[in-house]
Amino acid sequence: MPERRVVITGLGLVTAAGAGIEPFRQALGEGRSCVKRISLFNPDGFTSTVGGELDDFSARSFVPKDYRKAVKVMARDIEIAVAAADLAFRDARLPTRGTDPDNVKLPSARLGCNIGAGLICSDLNELGQAVNSALSDGHFDMIAWGQAGMQNLTPLWLLKYLPNMLACHVTIIHGAQGPSNTIICGDASGHLSIAEAWRQIARGDADAVIAGGAESKLNPMGLLRQSKLNRLCASRNDKPASACRPFDAAHDGTVIGEGGGLLVLEGLDHALGRGARIYAEIVGFGAACDPLGADVTRPTVGGLDLAVKKAIAQAGIAPDRLGLLVAHGTGVKAEDDLESRAWQTALGESLRRVPAVAITGAIGSLFAGAGAIELATAAMALHEQTIAPTVNFERPSPDCPLNLSSEIRSQSLDYAVSGAFSIGGQSAACVLKRYEP
Amino acid sequence: MNPRRVVITGMGTVNPLGHDVESTWRALMECRSGVSRTQLFDARTFPSTFSAQVRDYDLKNDVHNPSRHSHAGRHCRFAVGSAVQAWNQSQLAKWDGLDSSRVGIYLGSGEGSLDFDNFISLLVDAWDQNKLDTVRWAKLAYERLTLHREVEQEANMVVAHLASEFGVRGPAVNILTACAASTQAIGEAAWQVRCGDVDVMITGGAHSMIHPMGITGFNRLTALSTRNNQLESASRPFDLTRDGFVLGEGASIIIIEEYAQAKARGAKMLAEIVGFGSSADAFRITDQDPDGSGAAASMRSALADARMSPADIDYISAHGTGTKQNDQVETRAVKAVFGDLAYKVPISSVKSMLGHLIAAAGATELITCVLAIRDQLLPPTINLHTADPDCDLDYVPNAPRKANVRVCMSNSFGFGGQNNTLIIKEVL
Numbered sequence: 001m002p003e004r005r006v007v008i009t010g011l012g013l014v015t016a017a018g019a020g021i022e023p024f025r026q027a028l029g030e031g032r033s034c035v036k037r038i039s040l041f042n043p044d045g046f047t048s049t050v051g052g053e054l055d056d057f058s059a060r061s062f063v064p065k066d067y068r069k070a071v072k073v074m075a076r077d078i079e080i081a082v083a084a085a086d087l088a089f090r091d092a093r094l095p096t097r098g099t100d101p102d103n104v105k106l107p108s109a110r111l112g113c114n115i116g117a118g119l120i121c122s123d124l125n126e127l128g129q130a131v132n133s134a135l136s137d138g139h140f141d142m143i144a145w146g147q148a149g150m151q152n153l154t155p156l157w158l159l160k161y162l163p164n165m166l167a168c169h170v171t172i173i174h175g176a177q178g179p180s181n182t183i184i185c186g187d188a189s190g191h192l193s194i195a196e197a198w199r200q201i202a203r204g205d206a207d208a209v210i211a212g213g214a215e216s217k218l219n220p221m222g223l224l225r226q227s228k229l230n231r232l233c234a235s236r237n238d239k240p241a242s243a244c245r246p247f248d249a250a251h252d253g254t255v256i257g258e259g260g261g262l263l264v265l266e267g268l269d270h271a272l273g274r275g276a277r278i279y280a281e282i283v284g285f286g287a288a289c290d291p292l293g294a295d296v297t298r299p300t301v302g303g304l305d306l307a308v309k310k311a312i313a314q315a316g317i318a319p320d321r322l323g324l325l326v327a328h329g330t331g332v333k334a335e336d337d338l339e340s341r342a343w344q345t346a347l348g349e350s351l352r353r354v355p356a357v358a359i360t361g362a363i364g365s366l367f368a369g370a371g372a373i374e375l376a377t378a379a380m381a382l383h384e385q386t387i388a389p390t391v392n393f394e395r396p397s398p399d400c401p402l403n404l405s406s407e408i409r410s411q412s413l414d415y416a417v418s419g420a421f422s423i424g425g426q427s428a429a430c431v432l433k434r435y436e437p
Numbered sequence: 438m439n440p441r442r443v444v445i446t447g448m449g450t451v452n453p454l455g456h457d458v459e460s461t462w463r464a465l466m467e468c469r470s471g472v473s474r475t476q477l478f479d480a481r482t483f484p485s486t487f488s489a490q491v492r493d494y495d496l497k498n499d500v501h502n503p504s505r506h507s508h509a510g511r512h513c514r515f516a517v518g519s520a521v522q523a524w525n526q527s528q529l530a531k532w533d534g535l536d537s538s539r540v541g542i543y544l545g546s547g548e549g550s551l552d553f554d555n556f557i558s559l560l561v562d563a564w565d566q567n568k569l570d571t572v573r574w575a576k577l578a579y580e581r582l583t584l585h586r587e588v589e590q591e592a593n594m595v596v597a598h599l600a601s602e603f604g605v606r607g608p609a610v611n612i613l614t615a616c617a618a619s620t621q622a623i624g625e626a627a628w629q630v631r632c633g634d635v636d637v638m639i640t641g642g643a644h645s646m647i648h649p650m651g652i653t654g655f656n657r658l659t660a661l662s663t664r665n666n667q668l669e670s671a672s673r674p675f676d677l678t679r680d681g682f683v684l685g686e687g688a689s690i691i692i693i694e695e696y697a698q699a700k701a702r703g704a705k706m707l708a709e710i711v712g713f714g715s716s717a718d719a720f721r722i723t724d725q726d727p728d729g730s731g732a733a734a735s736m737r738s739a740l741a742d743a744r745m746s747p748a749d750i751d752y753i754s755a756h757g758t759g760t761k762q763n764d765q766v767e768t769r770a771v772k773a774v775f776g777d778l779a780y781k782v783p784i785s786s787v788k789s790m791l792g793h794l795i796a797a798a799g800a801t802e803l804i805t806c807v808l809a810i811r812d813q814l815l816p817p818t819i820n821l822h823t824a825d826p827d828c829d830l831d832y833v834p835n836a837p838r839k840a841n842v843r844v845c846m847s848n849s850f851g852f853g854g855q856n857n858t859l860i861i862k863e864v865l
Contacts (some may be wrong), residue, residue: 045575073722104849109734113717117613119548119591122568127561140557142649146482150653158654159853160721163592164614168853171719177731180717180855181621184592184613192610199628205715205738217780220571220578221587228584288538289636294505294597296588303606307540310634358837423588426609 004202007435008419009276010092012084013375014214015363016052019062020087020255024373025380027362028388031120031238031406033241035255035364038218046223048232050240052257052364053218054080061193062086064098067173073156074169075120076258080276080369081145081166081214084262085174089209092264092276097175104175105274106298112178112206113171114197115262116189116213116368117163121221129155145388158293164212170262178206183368186422188287189213190371191430195264195285207270212372214260218360222256227297229423231332232256244365245392246329246358247336254331261372263379278402279379283316284431286310289394293425299334302427308346308419315415315431322431323413326374327359327402328420329390337419340400355379355409356402361391377432378416383436386410440631442696444706444864446529448804449499449522451487451515452687453791456498457522462808464468464790465816467836469792470669472683477647478553485661487668488647489685489792491515506598508585510549512797513595514781515688520599527692529637529855532702541635542596543626544690545618547644547796549590550651554582591698595643607635613796616756618642619689620799620859621643624713627693636695639802643688655684658723660760660852672793673820674786675764675828682758685792689800706864708807711844712743719853725762725850731772732756735856736774739846740864747775750782750860751840752815754802754847755832757786758793763850765827772830783840785833789819797841799849803859806845810863815840 013020016034017027027034035052043049059071059079063086074082089096095103096111134149135140159165164182171180179200183189190213197211217226226232233253236243244255271278288303288310312319325347328339344351359377366373381387388408394406419429448458453471455461464471469684480486496503499518506517508684531533559581563574586592593611600609608629614621619642626640646655655661662681664671672683699706716738723730740746756767772779786806794801805816814837821834844862851857 010766019705036851041569041571043571043575045572057584071724085820108719109716124560126575128564129567131557131560132564135561138561140561142479143482145649145653146480146484150657153657155659155724157657159658162615162655162853164851164853164855165722167614167717167855168722171717171854172721177717177719177721177734179715180614181612181625181715182614182855183610185609185611186591186593199632203628203632214845220574221570224575224578224582225587228579228582228587287541287604287610289542289596289600289604289606289609291537291600292593294601296584302609306606422593424591424593425600426593426596428608 005268005281005284006201006265007268007271007281008196008263008279008379009266009271010088010094012088012091013373013376014080014084015259016054017363018081029408031389031391033362033391035243037240038217040065047227047234047236050255051218052255054258059083063173073160075160076216077117077120077214078166078169080260081115082169084214084260085170085210088264089174090115094264098173101339104420106208108175108177110178110207111176111195112180112200112209113167113176114181114209114211115167116183116193117166118215118368120161120163121219121383122161124220185426186424187367187370187420188426188428189368189423191420191428192377194263195430198282200266201267208264208266210264212262213367213368215368216258216259217367226256242392244331244360246331246360247397247402247404248393249395249397251331251333251336251397257363257366259366260369261376263372263376278435280382280432281435282345282430283433284311284315287428290425296423299338299423301335301338302425304342304419304421304427305345307429308417309429311429311431317415319347322354322415322417324378324387324416325354325356326378326418327356329360331360337399340402350360350402352403354403355387356404357388359388374418378418378432382413382416382432385413441633443627443630443693443710444696444699445522445691445693445708445807446691446699446704446706447527448803449519450689451491451494451518452801453685456494457805460534465787467849468817468819469790470541470660472668472671477602478649480652483652484663485652486665489683491649491687500827500832505601508589509598510589511647512547512688515554516595517602519688520639523690523692524603536542537606539607540605540637542599542605542609542735543622543638543640544596544611545622545642545796546592546595546611547613548592550645550648552582553649554584563793589686591843594671597599598647599639614855615851615853616623616795616798617849617855617857618796620849621715623800623803624857624859627710627713630693630695636698638693639690640693641690641845642797644794644796646688646795647684647686651771670820672759672789672820674759674789675832676821677823677825679759679857681760685794687794687797688699689797689804705769708810708861709864711862712739712860713823714738714742714858716856720854725766727766729766729773731854732767732770732850732856733746735858739860747778752809753782753784754806754845755786755841755850756850758789768828768830779830783815785816785818803847809842809845813839813842830841
């Protein structure tokens with residue numbers, strides 16, 4: 001296990017509840033779902049017409065004035081990451097080139113950036129405009145496209161959609177010149193990014209790293225792909241707030257949300273040196289995969305049981321020391337069942353005792369954006385010694401023996417575990433610990 | 438903490454010059470160009486009409502049961518083939534000590550190609566005046582787009598296919614830091630072995646952006662060479678007349694494992710990974726930091742990790758894309774790190790022959806470093822005939838060279854400012 005201790009000192013969340021920790025905490029606390037009918041485009045025609053959409057969202061208010069022009073070349077996924085980074089650094093009170101340029105103390109080479117991202121969808125109206133300028137006889141014509149059509153795309157078009165541009169803009173805005181990575185591993189991306197950041201700090205390659213993930217699949221391609229995978233709830237389009245019901249007896253598919261989270265991780269020495277508030281310490285990580293995951297017609301949780309076992313072993317604890325389990329809880333029945341079984345395998349008898357929570361009922365499935373928000377939920381619980389309720393959890397599914405509750409629970413917590421898995425069969429889990437000097 | 442040592446015990450590649458390691462190496466030694474007219478689609482009116490394509494690759498040549506990968510996209514097939522070559526060379530399958538939960542995968546693999554014809558036809562057929570009619574689009578898309586073509590575009594699907602091919606159950610990660618991806622993947626994979634999370638990693642990268650939207654994107658950025666009448670000499674890194682890179686495609690996968698394990702099971706150790714460095718320019722989305730400080734930081738960090746000094750480096754495999762900016766900045770960065778030694782250490786760009794394999798470039802170049810150590814031969818930079826005063830180092834121009842090579846440095850710099858450097862050395 002790495003010798004240098006690493007702690008979480010800042011949380012930046014962007015969810016359908018709003019920007020920042022507070023609106024997210026409130027929504028969970030009130031048991032309120034932020035899922036609504038999709039308004040970004042007309043969703044009629046898709047099997048699911050609801051989503052965890054960001055209202056009136058733009059990164060403009062989260063970037064320094066001299067960088068506002070660049071927002072034009074940011075896909076929505078990038079804007080989410082840029083906003084989350086600003087929120088996280090401010091929450092950590094860690095001055096950067098972007099938040100407080102006159103008071104930066106951390107050398108830029110010692111600040112890293114690891115962001116999980118997904119397959120970014122091009123703006124179909126923008127691309128459609130160009131494509132429809134290159135037709136002959138009503139069909140797309142490659143010759144016309146090469147000659148003139150492509151000129152209708154802005155020269156920087158490609159840069160809107162390169163997945164490493166989330167990290168790229170964040171590093172530029174905040175002056176992060178340390179190690180920088182972009183992890184694209186579906187829903188496991190957030191945990192993987194944060195764990196890698198932990199290692200980078202522990203091995204001495206950085207003193208602080210901003211890490212997590214962001215994604216928006218709330219676009220026609222995202223909806224289409226997820227519904228082709230039979231993962232979306234199609235039965236509650238008239239009752240959007242109740243659509244995503246992780247581990248509930250009436251779970252019937254997931255809901256696409258958009259958003260993400262970025263966490264500020266620091267070496268404990270660095271955090272203490274500047275008198276930072278510490279949410280939690282990261283003490284265990286495990287990752288695994290399902291060798292049959294390439295067959296996407298078959299549900300999988302990516303060997304989550306093995307990932308969780310490794311994370312708990314690395315934390316050096318027995319499962320009964322866990323005070324909280326943050327489940328991935330997609331709300332897809334087959335996945336909820338398999339996930340429950342994986343936790344059961346990993347935690348054994350302790351499963352029924354350890355309080356659990358899932359956040360998708362409130363904000364939907366955030367894919368690469370999910371993991372960091374799940375870990376932020378765990379970190380907040382450890383910091384406040386309070387466990388949020390699970391939105392839309394009313395009647396437990398008999399196949400899901402997790403200890404969820406629709407009420408807030410206050411209790412003494414020392415350790416929390418969180419795990420996630422991706423389509424394609426990769427999984428990752430982290431154990432966080434209440435900070436003790 | 439005393440990190441464990443990491444060695445390479447298998448290598449495989451499918452690229453524009455060859456469908457395996459040895460034929461690729463021969464082609465590089467013969468100074469052959471992998472560049473030709475683009476045939477994957479009709480690019481005749483594009484600003485760049487040529488690319489470095491993988492020709493006639495058949496997965497059956499490498500894979501016993503290719504049906505398991507029947508839905509795999511183009512770059513994924515290259516990756517599976519490369520990985521099987523590497524896995525076979527490592528002989529891990531014949532070792533009874535293999536624990537599948539201690540084997541991981543860490544790739545720098547790109548997104549799969551669009552289902553182009555269907556995707557584009559939807560934009561045309563659901564177009565209403567000035568915008569997309571999403572209701573009509575949805576109706577048509579459910580009919581025309583298929584599950585597998587769509588899902589296989591997710592960049593983590595290559596990892597999934599490799600896990601399936603080898604029954605892997607350990608950590609599985611995919612990253613995509615543009616042109617630096619597979620160098621970074623190997624560096625981070627090595628760290629997972631070093632710190633004891635796993636004993637074996639299947640690592641490297643795969644990518645194909647030779648499709649209409651890929652070439653469109655790079656052409657709009659004016660990043661590609663447009664020397665349509667001199668295509669075999671279009672990729673000319675460090676030459677004064679260079680006018681951009683040539684887009685390539687392919688995959689390269691290596692097997693890395695913990696030294697003591699490799700030794701105990703009698704594996705042939707091809708090289709040791711001794712240093713990894715990573716940095717970000719944090720400069721601009723369109724340009725590299727012109728003083729090369731990001732690239733230099735990456736090289737310095739790799740040297741520090743390897744506990745080496747510039748004098749220990751016998752050869753540098755350049756990022757060397759052939760764009761005006763990259764080659765100048767890279768030269769400046771090498772000078773900043775190596776000082777006077779910069780003029781003595783040979784540095785070359787195999788992209789002059791292979792084209793730019795984007796996410797797969799770094800792993801491919803690392804394989805050439807391993808072969809340089811094995812054969813004591815440096816691959817050349819071809820098409821280098823006109824000296825650029827800003828690029829005045831020894832780029833091993835136009836012919837391979839005999840040399841004493843024990844330690845190599847390999848650089849990759851991603852579009853967007855991610856810089857990564859690996860250092861490998863011979864295993865004594």
